[in-house]
Amino acid sequence: MGVLDGKVVIVTGGGNGIGRECALLAGREGASVLVNDLGGGLKGEDAGSSGPAEDVAKLIRDAGGKAISNSDSVSEYDAVAAMCEQAKKAFGGLHAIINPAGILRDGMFHKMDPADWKAVIDVHLHGAFNVTRASIEHFREQQSGSYVLFTSTSGLIGNIGQANYAAAKLGVMGLSRIVAMEGLQKNVRSNIIAPFAWTRMIASIPVKDEASAARVERMKNGMRADQVAQLAVALCADGAKDTTGQIFAVRGNEVFLFNQPRPVRAMARLEGWTPESLIEQALPAMKASYTDVGASASVFPYDPV
Template sequence: ALDSFGGLHAVINPAGILRDVMFHKMSEDDWDRVIDVHMRGSFNVARATIELFREQNDGAYMFFTSTSGLFGNIGQANYGAAKMGIAGLSRIIAMEGARNNVRSNCLAPVAWTRMTQSVPVKDEAAAARRAVMAEKIRADQPARFSVAMVAPAAAHVSGQIFGASGENIILYSQPRPIETVTKEEGWTVQTILDEAVPKMAPKFFDLNRGPLPGGNNAQQPAAAKPAS
């Protein structure tokens, strides 16, 4: 990039593959290939550029995460684990880079690409849905958002997790404590089960993926239940 363009100020890194399989059937190769492309691929490109960005006090990253990691998706333990790792990587690069004007954000896109085309179609109804998706959630939409976020005009934006689905732009929450229970005399296994867990249970998250704008899916909080 330096030889071709004379400078480098932004990196957008969407490279990815899928090797979907239920975890109890997943081979080491299924795991390693996905982790290598997503996690090591993100590391390699960022590590090759971070020192330049720090030296010139200017640089921006857009990493690609996924709702498969943020909320989970059956058959994608390898992909989801890698994508959650990328979200953590982006956050820490943003924190470490702040003093040198190095920014980092990540995007969970919903788009029709060659990667999503690799997921098998089970029936005609699924094929019809895909045809609609190909028109509604195009790859140029998250690409456009990525370019905007690495532009100088977005110099105040760093450490965030975004989503892009069609013409919907989403800002995702990030994990923060939502309940703390304390016992001054110390917890035992039994009091944890009898007191701590029932107190936290109303705020547990269930295993469902609820709808979000543009056909994206997210986990929703479990309905409140009385402590037992």
């Protein structure tokens, strides 16, 4: 018996990294799995291949599970709608979608090509919209469904050189929140995970010095994709039915629950504010409560457990 017995799950980006581990674990936990992967390069610039998705689906089948493959792009709505229909036709239903599919096109914002901005937004943010919109009516009708979408500390906290990725991943947070709010009465859940894991996306980040090299080596050993998959699969299970609208991170054997934006300081002035009074009074008074502009590593400066 597994926590996903009788469930049908779509896993995007399932040919490599976190998606691969999510698909394999979902299969071991009893789910029938549609493994989706474009089979393209890290930047999403090539035509892709059906091989990676089918390789993972075959591993699930060889282990006694049920799996099929799909190599369409999550950035295309009609393709995602067809993917959902494929899962329902093959397995008789659809109960959860895990969506870690992604690409990277890093670069300093003042040098960023508009095409690189659009490509990342299309896969990450539009991709998250596509998988939720294409399935949300089905989930609402059956009054059951779970989305596990993927955000990043690049969006929640920030990282230099990733404006496109950060904007998309913070957008995923807003999307998930509304899907969770609107789905509450229909038992449709949505949660997001910010993963720390050694994947080809992380491997693409340049190593500039010995300290960075040492940190990368620790990441390889201490932050694995299979550790992220444990939470992703758990959030699809009926046992997590009371968990929705939340932001998690997985870092090695650590699981974090993030807070969400709420006011931290307020000031009022009976006669109203002017630019001068804001500069002289409000901003200095609020300064102690500002959030610094440190990157993700400044929030997680220690080795994973």
